[in-house]
Amino acid sequence: MFYWFLKFLAIGPLLKLIFRPWAEGTENVPSEGAVILASNHLSYSDWLFMPLVIPRRVTFVAKAEYFESPGIKGWLQKKFFSGSGQVPIDRTSGSAAAGAIKTQLRLLSEGEVCGIYPEGTRSHDGRLYRGRTGVARLALEAGVPVIPVAVINTDVVAPPGKVFGKFARPGVRFGEPLDFKRYDGLQDDRYILRAITDEIMYEIMRLSGQEYVDLYAQDSKKRDRDAEREAAKVAAQAEADEVWEEIKPD
Template sequence: MFYWFLKFLALGPLLKLIFRPWAEGTENVPKEGAVILASNHLSYSDWLFMPLVIPRRVTFVAKAEYFETPGIKGWFQKKFFSGAGQVPIDRSSGSAAAGAIATQLRLLSEGEVCGIYPEGTRSHDGKLYRGRTGVARIALESGVPVIPLAVINTDVVAPPGKVFGRMARPGVRFGEPLDFSRYEGLEGDRFILRAVTDEIMYEIMRLSGQEYVDLYAQDAKKRDREAEREAARTAERAESDEVWDQIKPE
């Protein structure tokens, strides 16, 4: 893993020196054995700062296309994502979601640490949104503990839509492991999956201090885009009416 080596021997210390990331509750992350790290998702930089504060490699799933681009560019891209702890989604499954779950279950069976963003996408406004139940299914099928965590200030360092924002100290707050063994064998019950997911999201909310919105992040983004377009149309109509009032004949 060339880039992994480069990241932690070169880029990692540099990021630590510049941003001085802080961490709380790192003792909750086991030194060995499979575990799920369930995080809020504020910025594209989350995957970078969170693994920096613990000694174990954290693996995330990524689109298979990132690993299949031909040529020299594709080779460097593959090395980048592989070294950064990303693995391709299993495309033999019926859907991307099923493929992601299958990949993470395989990694957990091998004793890996899997990073998961239950919201499914980055928050566009800093709020915490409803979790997808995939994290619950993975937890119940694998039988491994879930450690809720909150990244802090990564959206200040790298806000949505920008490469860089402003200097701030990013942080990571790890909660205590959550054990869902009481639901063993119930991974097919959608009510149980929702209850488990909501419990995880509650702990993330408690750790992050974010405002919780019981709506999927993708739906919230769509709602807010539509609201912005409607506001723009209203402003245009108001401006047109104002111009007409000024030029209309008496």
């Protein structure tokens, strides 16, 4: 019940008062029963604003380290993440990805609402990137619908790399539920998983209005970092050449 204290008595009303978040399509989120909310990911604040506009608890999986730190600070951190709807990944599965799916399957079997970011990481440039197929596998194994979700303006409020950007009204759009029961039993078919994921990402793109890039966000970040490093090397060499031209003997 700490979550509801946090949401309604502490952070929730304050965020609503200051930012006045708006929402569309909230009627698409069922009042009960398991469902997956698959959202774009623009900012660390997404997991605060998206659950704020619907009455149901939305649970996300998080690194187990957030719940295992020692001391008073660790206890407060654990209470905060637990209270804000996050649960630790089950690491007995051998990998973080498998552990996340195992944890989410358990939550869905209990009728919970699970939030997931198919891109796997925040967008560094505001574009929408290729989704990873874990969301498709989760939907098929749990046998639950997927609701595409688009957060708007959260990257203005809290841009990547910054605690706060500038004031803006964040928004959340909930699409109509996507039912993938026609693919029952095909959760090990990678082509089916890709087709389902692409369908989900298309709906998120349609809701968000983002430019879509058929590339994983992590790969795009690496490519941009490599390009920046190469540009810095070229600039440094050009500067060195210019200095040499000034000081070299005639």
